[in-house]
Amino acid sequence: MSSATFSSTCFLKGSEVKVSSLKSKNGNCKLHVGGSTSLSTKRLQISNAKQEKEVRVALLGASGYTGAEIIRLLANHPYFGITVMTADRNAGKSMDSVFPHLITQKDLPVLVSTSDADFSDVDAVFCCLPHGTTQEIIKGLPKGLKIVDLSADFRLRNVSEYEEWYGQPHRAPDLQEEAVYGLTEILREEIKNAHLVANPGCYPTSIQLPLVPLIKANLIEHKNIIVDAKSGVSGAGRGAKVANLYTELTEGIMSYGVTRHRHVPEIEQGLSDAACSKVTISFTPHLMPMTRGMQSTIYVEMASGVTTDNLYQQLKVSYQDEEFVRLLEKGAVPRTHDVRGSNYCYINVFPDRIPGRAIIISVIDNLVKGASGQALQNLNIMMGFPENTGLGYLPLFP
Numbered sequence: 001m002s003s004a005t006f007s008s009t010c011f012l013k014g015s016e017v018k019v020s021s022l023k024s025k026n027g028n029c030k031l032h033v034g035g036s037t038s039l040s041t042k043r044l045q046i047s048n049a050k051q052e053k054e055v056r057v058a059l060l061g062a063s064g065y066t067g068a069e070i071i072r073l074l075a076n077h078p079y080f081g082i083t084v085m086t087a088d089r090n091a092g093k094s095m096d097s098v099f100p101h102l103i104t105q106k107d108l109p110v111l112v113s114t115s116d117a118d119f120s121d122v123d124a125v126f127c128c129l130p131h132g133t134t135q136e137i138i139k140g141l142p143k144g145l146k147i148v149d150l151s152a153d154f155r156l157r158n159v160s161e162y163e164e165w166y167g168q169p170h171r172a173p174d175l176q177e178e179a180v181y182g183l184t185e186i187l188r189e190e191i192k193n194a195h196l197v198a199n200p201g202c203y204p205t206s207i208q209l210p211l212v213p214l215i216k217a218n219l220i221e222h223k224n225i226i227v228d229a230k231s232g233v234s235g236a237g238r239g240a241k242v243a244n245l246y247t248e249l250t251e252g253i254m255s256y257g258v259t260r261h262r263h264v265p266e267i268e269q270g271l272s273d274a275a276c277s278k279v280t281i282s283f284t285p286h287l288m289p290m291t292r293g294m295q296s297t298i299y300v301e302m303a304s305g306v307t308t309d310n311l312y313q314q315l316k317v318s319y320q321d322e323e324f325v326r327l328l329e330k331g332a333v334p335r336t337h338d339v340r341g342s343n344y345c346y347i348n349v350f351p352d353r354i355p356g357r358a359i360i361i362s363v364i365d366n367l368v369k370g371a372s373g374q375a376l377q378n379l380n381i382m383m384g385f386p387e388n389t390g391l392g393y394l395p396l397f398p
Contacts, residue, residue, distance in 0.1 A: 053077075053078075053081025054080075055123050056123045057081060057122070057124050057126065057379075058082075058083065058084035058085070058086075058124070058125045059071070059082055059128065060086045060114060060117070060137065061128035061129040062098075063087035063090045064128055065367055066150050067085075067087075067126075067128040068099045068102065069367045069368065069372035070126050070128065070375065071095065072102075073373060073376050073393075074390060076392075079389065080124075080376075080379070080390065081107075083122060084112070084119065084122055085110075085112070086117050087111040090111050091112050092111065093110070093111050094108070094110060095108045098111070114129075114137060119142050122142075122145060123145065123383075124145060124146040124148075125146070125147045125148070126375055127147060127151065128372075129151055131153055131166060132166060134153040135153045135154070138172065138175060139171070139175055145195075146195065146379065146382045148199055148382070149179075150199045152198075152201060152266070153170075154172075154196060154198035155179075155201065155266050155269075156266060157176065159173045159176055162176075164265075165265050175196060178194075178196055179194075180198070181197075181198050181200065181270070182194075182199045182200060182374065183200050183204075183212075183270065185322050186208065186209075186212050188381060191378055191382060192381055197378045197382065199375045200374065202364070202366040202370025203285060204270065205364060206370065207227055207229070207267050207283075207298065209345050209362060210349075211225070211274075211360070212274045213314055213319075215271060215275050215279070216274045218303060219310055220300045220303060220306070220311070221300070221302070225271075225281040226282045226283075226299040227267075227296055227298050228284060228286075228298075229286065229295065230253075230287075231285060231293070232291050232293045232336075233287060234291055234292045235294065235366045235367075249287065251289065253286050253287070253289075255284055255286050255287075256287060257285055259284075261284075263283070264283055267281060267283065268280060290336070292340060292341075293336030293339070293363070294336065294370055295361065295362070296363075297360075298361075300359075301357050302358055308350065311349045311360070312327070315327045315347060319347075323388050324343050324369065325344075325345045326345070326346050327347050328346055330348075334362065336363050337395075337398065338395055338397065339363050339364055341393060341395055342368055342369075342373075343368050343369045343373035344369060347360065347362045347363075348361055373391055376391060377391060
């Protein structure tokens, strides 16, 4: 067992009592107590020395929203510790100078450029780099690392389809063949032995989680699936864009990527796998004047003789043992506020006024279950730890 050090300073009735170097090694303990000075009363200060974590993690692209969210989630992870962080435009800076809310995380390494990163002390990698830049970087990483890629670069199995939707040829087709799509609750067994996991996009996560079990059970038709989805502005990334300015977004709703959003082939790939036949959807995303959160309102045509109660029961059976996907009580409407800051997905089913059709509502936090939280869930599985490790955050409300 590795040694651990605990140190504390207690201030009692004007005297300072120092307790330091509580060491545990091979079952032996040593306690050092000493020192006294006159200082403020009613004060207790306890500090824990850094303990070496079992799994050493590199975070590539740490200066974006998903990178910062990884750091937040790993702050209380008992096994994963960050040893390398990259951010090319912020190389040489501390993380708290890029994200002041992380000022308490004093043990984080200084940001370096990707080309200067040393992977000799790394076991696993979170890759939060932009689409189109990830393939060559991952291709150049040392063999044997466990990698979760949060970009879209390895999500589409068909490299020709990737080129069609992302406007450039795939630069690592051999790696694409190894990549496992990381929709955790659906593909858990495949993720366990994966070397490279392609973390799903936010919209595809919120849409596939309710639809895949219903398609597999032949409860809904594969045609006429309509998805009206809405996302917080953080889903557009941290880069400065005129369209994302406060005055451009506040007090309004903006549709974007109409008929050509890049998540469409990813969604259709997953639904087609479930159906064992080609599924095409009508999908329109909207940007909302909120920081984080995502809601997908899905309109489906039920199979002959099927009712919304059948859909509800199928989702209940599919997710009754899942920690992070929750089917709400009948009639309860999922709200983005109720999953904010958490790894949860809340779902419910409602009868449409049009006979034979149903409405499904699914909500997630786009930065957690839609990105960094699911990425951590996947790496936990890949490294053999309980998948909820480090993800026990309750939703933040109000």
